[in-house]
Each structure stands twice: as C-alpha cells, then as structure tokens.
Amino acid sequence: MKASDYSNEQLDQRMRSAGLRPSSARIHVLRYLEKNRNHPTADRIYKALRPDLPSLSRASVYNSLAALERSGLVRPLTLDGCELRYDAFVEDHGHFRCERCGAIHDFPLAHSEAADLCPDGFLARRKDVLVWGLCPSCLEESAESANEKQS
Amino acid sequence: MKASDYSNEQLDQRMRSAGLRPSSARIHVLRYLEKNRNHPTADRIYKALRPDLPSLSRASVYNSLAALERSGLVRPLTLDGCELRYDAFVEDHGHFRCERCGAIHDFPLAHSEAADLCPDGFLARRKDVLVWGLCPSCLEESAESANEKQS
DNA sequence: AATAAATTTATAATGATTACAAATTTATAA
DNA sequence: TTATAAATTTGTAATCATTATAAATTTATT
Numbered sequence: 001m002k003a004s005d006y007s008n009e010q011l012d013q014r015m016r017s018a019g020l021r022p023s024s025a026r027i028h029v030l031r032y033l034e035k036n037r038n039h040p041t042a043d044r045i046y047k048a049l050r051p052d053l054p055s056l057s058r059a060s061v062y063n064s065l066a067a068l069e070r071s072g073l074v075r076p077l078t079l080d081g082c083e084l085r086y087d088a089f090v091e092d093h094g095h096f097r098c099e100r101c102g103a104i105h106d107f108p109l110a111h112s113e114a115a116d117l118c119p120d121g122f123l124a125r126r127k128d129v130l131v132w133g134l135c136p137s138c139l140e141e142s143a144e145s146a147n148e149k150q151s
Numbered sequence: 152m153k154a155s156d157y158s159n160e161q162l163d164q165r166m167r168s169a170g171l172r173p174s175s176a177r178i179h180v181l182r183y184l185e186k187n188r189n190h191p192t193a194d195r196i197y198k199a200l201r202p203d204l205p206s207l208s209r210a211s212v213y214n215s216l217a218a219l220e221r222s223g224l225v226r227p228l229t230l231d232g233c234e235l236r237y238d239a240f241v242e243d244h245g246h247f248r249c250e251r252c253g254a255i256h257d258f259p260l261a262h263s264e265a266a267d268l269c270p271d272g273f274l275a276r277r278k279d280v281l282v283w284g285l286c287p288s289c290l291e292e293s294a295e296s297a298n299e300k301q302s
Numbered sequence: 303a304a305t306a307a308a309t310t311t312a313t314a315a316t317g318a319t320t321a322c323a324a325a326t327t328t329a330t331a332a
Numbered sequence: 333t334t335a336t337a338a339a340t341t342t343g344t345a346a347t348c349a350t351t352a353t354a355a356a357t358t359t360a361t362t
Contacts, residue, residue: 021359023309043349057311062350067309078229082318083349096273107270117280119258121287122247128281129268136272172328174340194318208342213319218340233349234318 018071028053029064033074033088039095039104041083077128079104094129100138169222179204180215184225184239190246190255192234228279230255245280251289 011030015022028049033040040048046061065086068074076084079097089106096105109117109129118124134142162181166173179200184191191199197212216237219225227235230248240257247256260268260280269275285293 021308023359025310041349055311057313059312059351060310063309076232078232081227081229081235082233084232094268096269096275099276105270105273107273109268117245117260118247118282118284119256121290122256122258122282123285123290124247124282125250125284126282128279128283130279131269131273131275131277132279133269133276134274139272139274172339174328176341192318206342208344210320210343211341214340 014073015071018073020067020071020073023064025056025060026064026067028056029061030068030073030088033068033086037087037089037106039077039079039085039087041085045086075126077130079130092127094131096131096133096135098135098138099132100134100142103135105135165224166222169224171218171222171224174215175204176207176211177215177218179207180212181219181224181239184219184237188238188240188257190228190230190236190238192236196237226277228281230281243278245282247282247284247286249286249289250283251285251293254286256286 008027011027011034012022015026015030020026029045032045032049036048042058042061042065045065046056046058049056049061065074065076069076069086072090074086074088075090076086077095079085079095092109094107094109096107097103098105109127117127117129159178162178162185163173166177166181171177180196183196183200187199193209193212193216196216197207197209200207200212216225216227220227220237223241225237225239226241227237228246230236230246243260245258245260247258248254249256260278268278268280
C-alpha cells in the first residue's frame with residue numbers, strides 16, 4: 001500500500017464510493033486500521049488515536065467501526081473470548097493464533113478450500129477461519145528443548 | 152448417543168478420566184450440553200438448570216464451563232459478537248450461520264480441508280470455521296420471490 | 303450564509319464475565 | 333464412619349466491552 005493511500009483525500013474517496021459520509025472520526029479509524037494490520041480492538045484504536053485527537057470519544061470509535069463494517073471497508077473478528085477485533089483486510093483469509101507466544105498470523109485460503117468450506121446446498125457469503133496451534137519459531141523451540149532432554 | 156450416556160455414573164466417569172473432579176454443578180452443565188447441541192450461552196444453561204437446581208449460581212455455571220473447557224470436554228465458540236457459546240461436540244467441525252433465519256448448522260470438515268487449513272510450517276491443534284450465508288430453505292425462498300417479480 | 307440531516311460527544315445504562323470471601327461439598331486418611 | 337484438608341459453590345460486588353441517549357457539533361444542501 002502506497003503512502004498516498006493514507007492521505008485524507010484517498011480515504012475520503014474510498015468512503016464516498018462505499019456510500020459512507022467521510023467524517024473525521026471515520027477517516028482516522030480507517031487510516032489506523034489500514035496502517036495497523038494487527039487486528040486491534042475498539043479500545044486499542046481509541047487509546048492510540050486519543051493523543052492526537054483529544055476530543056475523540058469512545059462511542060465515536062464504536063460508531064465509526066460499525067459504519068465502516070456496514071459498508072464493507074473493515075471486518076470484525078473474534079480471537080479471544082469476548083472482544084471484537086477489526087481488520088481492514090476484508091478479503092477472505094484465515095487467522096492462526098500461536099498458543100505459545102500468542103502471535104497472530106494471517107494466511108490465505110486457497111480457492112478450492114474456501115469453496116468447499118461449506119456443505120452442499122448452502123450459499124457462503126463470508127468465512128471466518130481461526131486455527132490454534134504452534135507457529136514455526138515456537139515449534140522449533142519446543143523441538144530444541146526436547147533434544148536437550150534427550151542428550 | 153445412548154440414554155445411559157446421560158446417567159450420572161457415565162458423566163462421572165468421563166469427567167474423572169479427563170482429570171476433573173465430578174462436582175454436581177459440572178455434571179449438570181455437561182449433561183445439559185450433551186442433550187442440547189444448540190450451542191447455548193452460559194446464561195441459557197443457567198436459566199434452564201435453575202428450576203431443578205434452585206441453589207445453582209451463575210458463577211458456578213461459568214466455573215463449570217471453564218473447567219470442562221480446560222479438560223477438553225466442551226469447546227467454546229463465538230457466533231455473534233460478544234457472547235461465548237459452548238458445544239459438547241469437540242471434534243473439529245464447521246458452523247454455518249444463516250444470515251436470513253439465523254439458524255446454525257454444524258457441518259463436517261473434510262480431512263483434506265482440515266489438514267490444509269493452515270500454512271506450511273505451522274502446527275494446527277484446533278480449528279474454528281464459521282461460515283455466514285444462506286441456508287437451503289432461505290435460498291429457495293429468495294429464489295421464489297425473485298420468480299414472482301419476474302412473472 | 304441558512305437550514306436540515308447526520309455525526310460526535312459525554313455520560314448513563316446494559317450485558318457478559320470475573321473476582322472475592324464465606325459456606326459447602328468432595329476426597330483422603332485415620 | 334469421622335476428622336481433616338482441599339476444591340468447589342454461592343452470593344454479591346466489581347470489571348470490562350458495548351450500546352443507548354440527548355445535547356452539541358459537524359457536514360451537506362439550499
């Protein structure tokens with residue numbers, strides 16, 4: 001993504017073509033999500049924007065996220081129990097959460113998988129795939145510690 | 152599942168072999184989840200058990216669910232934003248939510264899909280797949296109403 | 303610049319979940 | 333069985349995320 005894509009004019013245009021009034025709060029929230037692809041919560045976004053926008057209210061962040069979601073510019077996801085996170089990457093993709101280090105990795109869903117990921121006779125519009133397990137570096141570490149025990 | 156599987160002795164045994172102390176609250180919660188495969192929330196379970204167990208507290212339902220989850224006897228899932236649901240069917244499977252009628256359908260994950268559902272180099276331990284869309288009967292209805300408009 | 307409509311703000315309310323300490327239940331050993 | 337220690341349950345208060353609300357502000361339109 002080019003730097004110019006974060007300009008107000010660019011975001012303004014994208015919101016207009018999505019049928020959304022480009023208010024100040026919405027622009028800031030969307031720009032934050034474009035720059036921070038780490039699935040932040042509403043509260044994290046609020047706290048991050050606050051220093052530069054002292055008048056921003058928590059409710060505006062929630063309102064903006066709801067509006068952006070309705071227009072398809074961002075999508076919600078749940079990683080832990082009961083807290084919504086948001087993602088400006090709206091194409092279908094999977095999320096991998098490492099049980100050891102907690103890191104989240106995005107991964108693509110191959111077309112065949114995505115198509116099959118739904119029983120016959122059902123029409124799939126959107127998919128959320130969340131996989132828990134061990135990421136490569138944690139796998140390596142646990143292999144090493146197993147070796148140490150052996151030798 | 153046989154009727155005998157709901158007996159206290161059976162549930163008692165399953166909990167013991169999972170390394171869990173078979174307390175009264177846990178037995179009732181697990182039996183409810185075995186019988187009601189509709190992904191109930193903690194509050195739904197609490198309200199359903201209350202009439203027969205007037206002394207049951209909401210906190211015990213939460214505690215029991217947490218203990219059952221730790222032992223792998225039930226698994227949590229999120230269907231709507233911010234409310235945990237529980238499932239006594241712990242094998243990997245997908246959930247389909249109809250955007251029109253709201254019904255939830257469980258569907259199996261084919262082995263190949265399940266195996267591929269994770270990038271190379273990662274070790275998958277558990278998967279959650281949630282698909283939104285239209286179920287067969289709602290698809291049919293929307294096709295009918297489209298026909299009416301045409302004719 | 304004036305007006306109407308939509309959005310934001312600040313705050314209160316709600317809903318789900320967790321924390322906590324006292325009371326009870328469960329497991330273990332005498 | 334009874335005594336004891338450990339774990340669990342209860343009831344309540346506290347917390348955390350989110351939604352509701354009404355007044356103030358901003359945005360789009362005339």
